Amino acid sequence: MSGLNIADVSFDYGAKRALDGVSLTAEPGRFTALLGPNGAGKSTLFALISGLIATRRGRVLVEGFDIATNPRAALSRLGIVFQAQTLDLDLTVRHNLRYFGALHGMSGKELDHRIDAAMDRLDMRDRLAERAAELNGGHRRRMEIARALLHRPSVLVLDEPTVGLDVASRMAITRHVHDLAADEGLAVFWATHLVDEIADGDHLVLLHKGRVLAAGQAGALRGQVPLNDWFLGQTRVPA
Amino acid sequence: MSYRIALTAITLRELRRFLSQRGRFFAALVRPLVWLVVFAAGFRAALGLSIIPPYQTYITYEVYITPGLCGMILLFAGMQNALSLVYDREMGTMRLLLSSPLPRPFILFAKLFAGTVVAVAQVYAFLAVAVLIGVDIPLAGLVFILPALILSGMMLGSLGLLLSATISRLENFAGVMNFVIFPMFFLSTALYPLWKMAESSPLLRDICAVNPFSHAVELIRFALYGQIAPVALLVVLGCGAVFFALAVFFYDPRRGLQRSKA
Missing domain, CATH: 3.40.50.300 (P-loop containing nucleotide triphosphate hydrolases)
Structure with a gap:
């Protein structure tokens, strides 16, 4: 099924x-x-x-x-995007994504590759070092969707x-x-x-x-x- | 392997968040320092301390209450951390954690551990200032107390999680202050030794003697002088295990969910 x-x-x-x-x-x-x-x-x-x-x-x-x-x-x-925003606004975009990846058992180069690829797809790779707080609402949501797909659900x-x-x-x-x-x-x-x-x-x-x-x-x-x-x-x- | 990755990530996240919030850092530092500098200075004159283990000579009151204030930092941090696990402040991040493929007891353990690491960092910052202002504590003891701080922090965090998961009135920090932190702190060996308590009331002394927080403080106090307090160690380990098991049993993410909906 x-x-x-x-x-x-x-x-x-x-x-x-x-x-x-x-x-x-x-x-x-x-x-x-x-x-x-x-x-x-x-x-x-x-x-x-x-x-x-x-x-x-x-x-x-x-x-x-x-x-x-x-x-x-x-x-x-399963990839999940919650209604309430679940990013750590104080942390950078990359740290947010790494944190999620680690919860799903990913780490190191493989994880960084996936993060880069996911952000490339959204044209947001240049923003990886920014704090999540600096992204606008639409970009935060896109990032959360990209994050929910990191473990390839x-x-x-x-x-x-x-x-x-x-x-x-x-x-x-x-x-x-x-x-x-x-x-x-x-x-x-x-x-x-x-x-x-x-x-x-x-x-x-x-x-x-x-x-x-x-x-x-x-x-x-x-x-x-x-x-x-x-x-x-x-x-x-x-x- | 995946557990280690997750534990590291959860702990790093907590540390990064703490360091990015300078205000929280200073607030956590100021409270025990005020006690050390203001309260201890006033009490020094009023309270004579005889030589009791682990001390081998006369000590000033500042030296006596330093382990108690370390315990106070762990107590405050543990309660605050536990409360945020149950109520909506961290509901978003808790949802993210709980919907990851990690077992719930591990998630709660990892969150308590991460909170403890942050609290222990606060303790060291406090001790650094204490040494700088001339409180006479053995520098080697700063290494010995690390395991005592982690065990005590985990025990107090588990207690906080158990209380906030079971008592619906403890919804805010003010409630926890009044009904948990203050009684635990004042009815312990943090501020006065047991014999001093006994002078005023044997009942108070008995309460202090069974208070798990007293044992956490004594564990830290003896560790500071390179000694192990066996009873305190057993009490801290036993209470920690029981509190944690009960907290896992009673923890229900719906509490935060329903509250955030209301």
Whole structure:
């Protein structure tokens, strides 16, 4: 089994049900968008996928490895970009990347090669010696995406990665990650509440109040109506 | 191999961050120095100290409280470090760590170790100033205390992690100051020897005698004179192991997660 598979996952915070029987798949080479309004359960799902909290019911599989029973194999195949920024702003870009590489068991020349290559791809190699604080929001995000790919995972998950960015950076990053899925064969799983980040060819999973309301190709799901109208129609609260 | 790489990286990161924050460095240095210079000067006159092991001659009060102040640095740093592991201040970096393919007990151990290394660096900075201003401590002792400082720092850090992982009221540093740091520090052998405590109250003396922080201070005090305090060593090792095991058991990253959502 490849990519990311989530099977019948439920999760409660005390008496409040955050996720209710969620099943979905993110396949290699495809951009899978998890669309949902705030409070739909996206962040809880991400905490489960990244092993931060343990699944009580259901299974999360990364490339066939269960995060609950085989976390090390699952996590080493998973690249994660968190919603909150997780860079050390006081440290240089290179130190940030080296730190992450070391957590994944990499060191020395091999790690430095990968860092140089990753930053070349982003045209940011000349900024390796700068403090992360000196990068703008868009560059920090790009760097976090590059960092999440340093250990060459086959699944890349991103939790609302464009929050707080200007329109140009948002579009550039959305395009960049679409390319990663198409060109590198990554299984991309991208959570968002912004419909303009989703292309018609993407796989779309609509999450609302902890349940999957719809799943399928975005273009087919929306039919003739704009995606935004479709989204609002699906998630409208009956008055 | 991958554990060593990760431990080194986590420790280096902590040191780099500490060194890049000059303000934190000076704050950490000023607190014990104020105690040493101001408090000890006032107390010197009020408190007569007889010769007790490991001392072989009459000592000034400054010399007596120097190991206690080393312990105080470790105590403050350990609590601060532990709190940041549980609550949102370091939530982002903790997420990065917890989602790496490293076992959770190792991650917590590595974070405590890194925090301890930074705290030990603060202790040495303090001791350097203490020597410069003329406090009479044996220079060879500066080497001997290193293992004692690391063991004590790990024990106090584990205690801090255990407390902040289990007691929901200890959400901020002020709470920890009032309910953990001050009682532990004052009810210990850091400021007065046990016999001096006993003069005022046998109960206070008993509390001091069982306080693990007293044992950390005594371990450091004897190490400074090239001696091993066996009981203190056992207590520090035993408490450290128990505190750490319990802290790993109770640590739940959701605490920080829920709080940052609220």
